[in-house]
Amino acid sequence: MIGVILRLLSDFVEKNWGTQSLNECLKAAGFPDDFVFRLDTAYPDEQWQSMFRAATDVAGLSPDDLELTFAHYCGKDMSVRFPGFLQGVTSARDIIERQPSIHNFMAASLKSPSARKAVAEKFRLEGRPDETVMHYVSPNKMCILYRGLAEWAAEYFNEKVEIKEPHCLKRGDAECEIHVQYLDHQSTDSQAR
Numbered sequence: 001m002i003g004v005i006l007r008l009l010s011d012f013v014e015k016n017w018g019t020q021s022l023n024e025c026l027k028a029a030g031f032p033d034d035f036v037f038r039l040d041t042a043y044p045d046e047q048w049q050s051m052f053r054a055a056t057d058v059a060g061l062s063p064d065d066l067e068l069t070f071a072h073y074c075g076k077d078m079s080v081r082f083p084g085f086l087q088g089v090t091s092a093r094d095i096i097e098r099q100p101s102i103h104n105f106m107a108a109s110l111k112s113p114s115a116r117k118a119v120a121e122k123f124r125l126e127g128r129p130d131e132t133v134m135h136y137v138s139p140n141k142m143c144i145l146y147r148g149l150a151e152w153a154a155e156y157f158n159e160k161v162e163i164k165e166p167h168c169l170k171r172g173d174a175e176c177e178i179h180v181q182y183l184d185h186q187s188t189d190s191q192a193r
């Protein structure tokens with residue numbers, strides 16, 4: 001997992017549950033107390049998973065609830081931290097369609113070709129007239145993060161989406177298949193911010 005997401009999780013835990021809680025999460029994943037994640041480095045998925053599990057403990061939330069709350073935090077943070085990715089984006093569908101290339105752009109700074117490939121292979125997007133279908137396979141099984149970020153994107157552009165997931169890694173399927181349907185789609189002009 002690229003460090004930016006671990007940095008976001010660190011900030012999210014520290015802001016909501018304090019520095020002691022962040023230190024517990026870092027320790028659970030084998031990092032020292034004062035560790036700061038580099039944005040341009042990939043960390044082992046197992047360390048991400050340990051840190052996320054520890055975050056559910058300190059937060060006292062279920063993994064699904066923590067993932068959803070974290071998704072909305074990520075959306076808000078990333079829109080401020082990386083405003084360039086939202087430049088010229090006019091709708092929720094637009095940002096959701098750009099997401100795989102945004103990830104690949106972030107991965108371009110990774111030195112190892114296999115790490116870049118691992119990022120690229122997690123997502124395959126299929127476009128349909130009124131919906132997008134994401135085929136997602138990852139050892140991290142973060143489909144609720146995906147769904148939460150899709151919800152965040154809809155809120156950001158003042159739109160409504162309906163999200164369905166007929167197949168899910170967490171239910172033992174080979175992939176998550178996440179359908180995002182764009183409801184009462186408005187004109188591009190009225191969506192622009």
Ligand code: HEM
Pocket residue numbers: 001002004005042078079082085086095096099102103106118119122137138139140141142143145146147149150153
């Ligand atoms: C400014 C926009 C965004 C940036 C900068 C960004 C950046 C990243 C980065 C760097 C990762 C780690 C990738 C990896 O190591 O595999 C990541 C993970 C993820 N992102 Fe994004 N992202 C953005 C928007 C989105 C959107 C709009 C969605 C969904 C609709 C999304 C869904 C996810 C998911 C599900 C993961 C977890 C992948 C995994 O490890 O299984 N992202 N994001």
